[in-house]
Amino acid sequence: MEIGKKIKAGDIRAASRLIRDIEDSIPEAKFTIKHIFPYTGKAQVVGITGSPGAGKSTLVDGLVEANRKRNRTVGVLAVDPTSPFTGGATLGDRIRMQRHAEDPGVFIRSLATRGSLGGLSKAVGDAIHVMDAMGKDIILVETVGTGQQEVEIINYAHTVIVVLVPGMGDEIQAIKAGIMEIADIFVVNKSDREGAGKLQRELMAMLDMSPVAAGGWRPPIVTIGNSFKPEEFEQDIGKLSARIHEHYEFLVSSDLIGDRLRRKTMHELNEALRSSILEPVLNMLVSTGELDRMVEKLLKKESDPCSLAEEVARKYLQECI
Amino acid sequence: MSERKLRVMVAKPGLDGHDRGARVLARCFRDAGFEVIYTGCHQTPAQIASSAIQEDVDLVGLSCLSGAHRYLFPQVVKLLQENGAGDITVIGGGIIPDQDCQKLYDAGIKAIFTPGTPLDVIVDWIKKNVKPLE
Numbered sequence: 001m002e003i004g005k006k007i008k009a010g011d012i013r014a015a016s017r018l019i020r021d022i023e024d025s026i027p028e029a030k031f032t033i034k035h036i037f038p039y040t041g042k043a044q045v046v047g048i049t050g051s052p053g054a055g056k057s058t059l060v061d062g063l064v065e066a067n068r069k070r071n072r073t074v075g076v077l078a079v080d081p082t083s084p085f086t087g088g089a090t091l092g093d094r095i096r097m098q099r100h101a102e103d104p105g106v107f108i109r110s111l112a113t114r115g116s117l118g119g120l121s122k123a124v125g126d127a128i129h130v131m132d133a134m135g136k137d138i139i140l141v142e143t144v145g146t147g148q149q150e151v152e153i154i155n156y157a158h159t160v161i162v163v164l165v166p167g168m169g170d171e172i173q174a175i176k177a178g179i180m181e182i183a184d185i186f187v188v189n190k191s192d193r194e195g196a197g198k199l200q201r202e203l204m205a206m207l208d209m210s211p212v213a214a215g216g217w218r219p220p221i222v223t224i225g226n227s228f229k230p231e232e233f234e235q236d237i238g239k240l241s242a243r244i245h246e247h248y249e250f251l252v253s254s255d256l257i258g259d260r261l262r263r264k265t266m267h268e269l270n271e272a273l274r275s276s277i278l279e280p281v282l283n284m285l286v287s288t289g290e291l292d293r294m295v296e297k298l299l300k301k302e303s304d305p306c307s308l309a310e311e312v313a314r315k316y317l318q319e320c321i
Numbered sequence: 322m323s324e325r326k327l328r329v330m331v332a333k334p335g336l337d338g339h340d341r342g343a344r345v346l347a348r349c350f351r352d353a354g355f356e357v358i359y360t361g362c363h364q365t366p367a368q369i370a371s372s373a374i375q376e377d378v379d380l381v382g383l384s385c386l387s388g389a390h391r392y393l394f395p396q397v398v399k400l401l402q403e404n405g406a407g408d409i410t411v412i413g414g415g416i417i418p419d420q421d422c423q424k425l426y427d428a429g430i431k432a433i434f435t436p437g438t439p440l441d442v443i444v445d446w447i448k449k450n451v452k453p454l455e
Contacts, residue, residue, distance in 0.1 A: 013405060016377035024325050088351035095361035101368040108375055112356050
């Protein structure tokens with residue numbers, strides 16, 4: 001498989017084309033994904049989410065820089081919305097990241113949502129696999145500007161960063177139920193602005209009300225100041241980087257990473273199944289407990305989601321329809 | 322069901338902060354149903370070529386109002402070719418004197434659109450001349 005080899009060798013053109021083929025639902029792309037699946041699972045995946053204009057792209061740019069200083073290769077997947085009227089999209093996240101455009105250790109790829117509602121693109125899971133198979137050490141996934149319910153990032157990232165900014169009034173109250181629950185790390189961005197202290201206090205109060213199991217993880221709050229003051233900004237990003245690292249270490253040492261991987265793998269398998277078969281088959285799988293057994297296989301890299309979905313379709317399709 | 326979508330990049334090479342035109346075009350391409358990557362002002366040809374490859378675009382639209390188009394535009398084409406991406410169509414626009422156009426065509430720029438060109442003309446040219454991948 002020629003394309004698979006190129007991707008493992010880090011060929012950016014081949015990788016970007018494969019991501020495009022996935023976005024465009026070209027059937028051949030599935031074969032390549034099957035081929036590279038065994039080579040995935042090594043990269044650290046970090047999700048960055050928050051409302052439009054909160055400063056996600058600028059933070060991603062800072063994190064790219066911080067990782068490059070530690071000689072880690074970086075993949076960035078930046079998602080922006082597709083127009084529901086024309087199907088077109090303006091993908092403007094990488095404007096903030098262009099200082100890394102010529103660095104061969106950084107691969108930035110913009111994705112349009114194409115109708116997906118969870119804050120990501122349907123192609124994002126496979127796009128992560130592509131960057132992972134290329135050997136990127138860390139993959140930063142920036143969601144669209146989110147409101148309350150776009151929480152799909154939790155199915156893909158080891159660590160989720162929720163970016164908030166002061167001056168949004170009682171939005172804290174409004175978003176309490178959705179996006180506030182998914183943060184592993186909170187960023188109070190633009191913290192030089194009025195209201196940053198209040199926002200931080202409100203967050204702390206909210207966290208005080210959320211029970212943390214003994215030895216569990218309480219999401220830290222990182223304040224990040226004006227990005228136009230490069231030295232201070234870099235220091236703040238350094239703190240954020242350290243928290244991301246700590247969270248990853250925590251997941252590994254507490255063995256919670258298994259849960260995250262399981263959640264991620266379960267989600268992925270679900271998507272693949274859905275595209276091959278219909279709801280009644282899924283219901284049957286859940287009730288027989290077969291779904292759990294398949295997740296085990298994937299975690300052991302004994303198979304890939306597409307192959308498992310096809311097996312199930314062959315086995316069950318006649319009975320259900 | 323598979324459907325190819327056209328991906329285009331709008332970029333401003335060189336020391337030129339006049340981005341109104343580029344932004345209008347980015348918006349217009351979005352409304353035409355394309356996926357548009359806008360990379361902002363003050364880009365080097367190397368940044369533009371590298372971004373175009375990372376984004377797997379079918380077309381790069383360069384906007385230059387500073388007078389440096391005769392160096393910058395051909396440089397983008399050259400870098401794309403050197404990096405195995407000579408198949409990406411490059412077009413240009415901005416303040417381009419008539420007498421420069423032929424030189425730019427010779428250097429591999431496929432079309433030049435100067436001020437006053439209706440947006441439809443540019444979109445129609447792209448739809449006619451740039452096909453998303455096979």
